Each structure stands twice: as C-alpha cells, then as structure tokens.
Amino acid sequence: MTNCPPKLRGDLSKWLCEINTGVYVGNVSSRVRDALWERVCQNLKNGQATLVFTAAGEQRMDFRTHNTTWETVDFDGIKLMRRPLPQTQQSQIDLKPGFSKAAQQQMARKAGRTRPGTGDxxxxxxxxxxxxxxxxxxxxxxxxxxxxxxxxxxxxxxxxxxxxxxxxxxxxxxxxxxxxxxxxxxxxxxxxxxxxxxxxxxxxxxxxxxxxxxxxxxxxxxxxxxxxxxxxxxxxxxxxxxxxxxxxxxxxxxxxxxxxxxxxxxxxxxxxxxxxxxxxxxxxxx
Known part of the structure; x- marks a missing residue:
C-alpha cells in the first residue's frame, strides 16, 4: 500500500501487523478482511493497494487491487496479476502488419483524432x-x-x-x-x-x-x-x-x-x- 493516511494506518494496525512501510500481514476472518478492504477503498484517495488472501481452490489464493494499473485475470482457472502495456506500446501492437511506416503513422494520427469518450x-x-x-x-x-x-x-x-x-x-x-x-x-x-x-x-x-x-x-x-x-x-x-x-x-x-x-x-x-x-x-x- 502507498500513500496510506495516518487514520487508515491506525485502523489497519488494530488487526494487522505492519512488517514494512505499507506492508500489512495478519490472520483474520473473511468478514474482518472484507471490512478492512472496504475501509481501504473508501479512505485511500491517492495511494495504491493490493490485497492477497487465502481462498478455496487449487491456487489457494486470490487478489484485489485498488487505484492500480494492475488487474486480475483468470488464466485457465488460475488467477494472475497483469499489468497493462503502456498506451504507446499497445498502439504499436494493435497496428495491422503489412503497412509501411508512413501508413502506420497516418493510422496512429487518425486514431488520435477519435472523438473523446468514444469506445466500447x-x-x-x-x-x-x-x-x-x-x-x-x-x-x-x-x-x-x-x-x-x-x-x-x-x-x-x-x-x-x-x-x-x-x-x-x-x-x-x-x-x-x-x-x-x-x-x-x-x-x-x-x-x-x-x-x-x-x-x-x-x-x-x-x-x-x-x-x-x-x-x-x-x-x-x-x-x-x-x-x-x-x-x-x-x-x-x-x-x-x-x-x-x-x-x-x-x-x-x-x-x-x-x-x-x-x-x-x-x-x-x-x-x-x-x-x-x-x-x-x-x-x-x-
């Protein structure tokens, strides 16, 4: 967790042990865990948080994220954490093969002029x-x-x-x-x-x-x-x-x-x- 406000740190410290700056560990019930995560989401305005906890299933763990570019994905029944590529790299990947560099640049400029708010x-x-x-x-x-x-x-x-x-x-x-x-x-x-x-x-x-x-x-x-x-x-x-x-x-x-x-x-x-x-x-x- 980053940029944790003092009040939130105090709430977490009542149930968990801070083993390093912004790193909390502990053994609590699922109800307490969900309540603490709800408090994190409500009070962590500018910081980022990742929750890792034990869960039923073959992997025996699950993830949650808040304010991060990382996202949880299901890969054949296994939960993984994926970090999306930067937009510039993603744009290069999305270009169709077989076009010249000039054509690719023109396509990129055209995509940049797309009306804001469009998309699916x-x-x-x-x-x-x-x-x-x-x-x-x-x-x-x-x-x-x-x-x-x-x-x-x-x-x-x-x-x-x-x-x-x-x-x-x-x-x-x-x-x-x-x-x-x-x-x-x-x-x-x-x-x-x-x-x-x-x-x-x-x-x-x-x-x-x-x-x-x-x-x-x-x-x-x-x-x-x-x-x-x-x-x-x-x-x-x-x-x-x-x-x-x-x-x-x-x-x-x-x-x-x-x-x-x-x-x-x-x-x-x-x-x-x-x-x-x-x-x-x-x-x-x-």
Missing part, C-alpha cells in the same frame, strides 16, 4: 441495503452498454428481498419493500446482469464498492467472479479536476452542468455516469 464499454451501478458487502445485499442492478461512445442498450433489474429494507435506503432511493417483493429472484437477477456485462470494460463511480458487492453475490450463488477491466469515474476525476469541492457524482454532474441532483437509482445513475465520463475524456483530450 458498459457503465454499471448498484443500489444496496447498506455499505457492507459482507452483511448487506443488492436491491437493484443497472447497466448501460456503450458502443462507439453512444449508449445502445440498457438493463435495470429490481431484486426481490424478503428482509426489511432500512428506512434510510427507502428515503434515499424511493424503493419500498413492497416494490422489491415484486422483483426478480436474486440468483436470476445476478445471472442476467453478468450475461449483460459479459467481458466489456466497466465504468462506474466508486466502482470498487459495486464490484465488492458483485463479488460477494457471485460467491453466494456460485458464479465465477468477473475479471473485467474497470475505470473508476471518481479516480479519473481526481486526476483531471483540481478546483472542485469533492468528487461525488452529484458534484461532478453540477460541475459539468449535467444535473443538479442524483436520483440514486441504478439506471439513471448509469446514464449520468456515462455523461460525466464523456466530459472527463474531453478534458483529457484538450
């Missing part, structure tokens, strides 16, 4: 009963498929929950227990969501929060955990915007004059995330 990806957002993936659950899935920079397909699913919905969640989202009782079966909803996102790169606001809930749901229903590449809108905004009060979705939407408030519903938030993402990519291209 899927925006995701989840609504949940609380902030802890280990004890709370997903009540709504939202996803927006984007092709060549334009939304082409949407997905929204309410999830049936028998348990009581906290009043503060109903006040925030407007979703009542009666509405959720008419929702889809949790396993069916998860299966439909996973099929929709496929292998697309994912874009979300504080996406680590959503992916933690998604990982927990996959474990609960015995589905493979997604290893899609991901972009966190909040982290992208921190790199591109400096004169802004905070990096909440509503603040970013107001900054770009896209909306005055956030609905806190999965699909509308996906649409707003996609619009802010395009604005940030335009800023990146200037």
């Amino acid at each position: 990806y899927t925006v995701i957002d989840l609504e949940t009963t609380g902030l802890k993936a280990a004890s709370d659950s997903i009540i709504e899935y939202g996803a927006l498929r984007v092709r060549d920079g334009a939304p082409v397909e949407k997905l929204t699913i309410l999830v049936c929950r028998a348990e009581k919905i906290p009043p503060e969640i109903t006040a925030l989202t407007g979703l009542s227990a009666a509405e959720l009782q008419q929702g889809a079966d949790p396993r069916e909803a998860l299966q439909r969501f996973l099929a929709f996102i496929g292998k697309d790169p994912l874009v979300g606001h504080n996406i680590a929060f959503d992916l933690e809930f998604l990982r927990m749901a996959c474990k609960q229903h015995d589905f493979p955990i997604p290893t899609n590449r991901q972009t966190d809108l909040a982290q992208l905004a921190r790199r591109k915007l400096t004169r802004i009060a905070n990096y909440k979705l509503v603040t970013l939407a107001q900054h770009f004059q896209l909306a005055e408030k956030v609905e806190h519903r999965a699909l509308p938030d996906c649409r707003l995330i996609q619009q802010v993402y395009c604005k940030l990519k335009e800023t990146e291209a200037q």
Whole structure:
C-alpha cells in the first residue's frame, strides 16, 4: 500500500501487523478482511493497494487491487496479476502488419483524432441495503452498454428481498419493500446482469464498492467472479479536476452542468455516469 493516511494506518494496525512501510500481514476472518478492504477503498484517495488472501481452490489464493494499473485475470482457472502495456506500446501492437511506416503513422494520427469518450464499454451501478458487502445485499442492478461512445442498450433489474429494507435506503432511493417483493429472484437477477456485462470494460463511480458487492453475490450463488477491466469515474476525476469541492457524482454532474441532483437509482445513475465520463475524456483530450 502507498500513500496510506495516518487514520487508515491506525485502523489497519488494530488487526494487522505492519512488517514494512505499507506492508500489512495478519490472520483474520473473511468478514474482518472484507471490512478492512472496504475501509481501504473508501479512505485511500491517492495511494495504491493490493490485497492477497487465502481462498478455496487449487491456487489457494486470490487478489484485489485498488487505484492500480494492475488487474486480475483468470488464466485457465488460475488467477494472475497483469499489468497493462503502456498506451504507446499497445498502439504499436494493435497496428495491422503489412503497412509501411508512413501508413502506420497516418493510422496512429487518425486514431488520435477519435472523438473523446468514444469506445466500447458498459457503465454499471448498484443500489444496496447498506455499505457492507459482507452483511448487506443488492436491491437493484443497472447497466448501460456503450458502443462507439453512444449508449445502445440498457438493463435495470429490481431484486426481490424478503428482509426489511432500512428506512434510510427507502428515503434515499424511493424503493419500498413492497416494490422489491415484486422483483426478480436474486440468483436470476445476478445471472442476467453478468450475461449483460459479459467481458466489456466497466465504468462506474466508486466502482470498487459495486464490484465488492458483485463479488460477494457471485460467491453466494456460485458464479465465477468477473475479471473485467474497470475505470473508476471518481479516480479519473481526481486526476483531471483540481478546483472542485469533492468528487461525488452529484458534484461532478453540477460541475459539468449535467444535473443538479442524483436520483440514486441504478439506471439513471448509469446514464449520468456515462455523461460525466464523456466530459472527463474531453478534458483529457484538450
């Protein structure tokens, strides 16, 4: 872990032993581990973190990353850590063989003039009963498929929950227990969501929060955990915007004059995330 704030270091030290600067080890339950990782994702603003922990399976270990270019990939059932190539190298690899150097340079210049925000990806957002993936659950899935920079397909699913919905969640989202009782079966909803996102790169606001809930749901229903590449809108905004009060979705939407408030519903938030993402990519291209 790098750039760890003192408060977070104190929280980690209560459960783990710091054997070197930013290196923590310990033997804790999965619930404590998930709670500590959630705290890391929420409080580690400018630093990077990698979590390695024991897990069931042949490999006996699993990985999680936060704010890093490294990503977990599944290679024939074995989890590996992959570091993406620099963009310049990737561009060279993507050029088709058989063209002259002049043609390759022209193709590269043409690619550089591509309209900001274009590309193929899927925006995701989840609504949940609380902030802890280990004890709370997903009540709504939202996803927006984007092709060549334009939304082409949407997905929204309410999830049936028998348990009581906290009043503060109903006040925030407007979703009542009666509405959720008419929702889809949790396993069916998860299966439909996973099929929709496929292998697309994912874009979300504080996406680590959503992916933690998604990982927990996959474990609960015995589905493979997604290893899609991901972009966190909040982290992208921190790199591109400096004169802004905070990096909440509503603040970013107001900054770009896209909306005055956030609905806190999965699909509308996906649409707003996609619009802010395009604005940030335009800023990146200037």
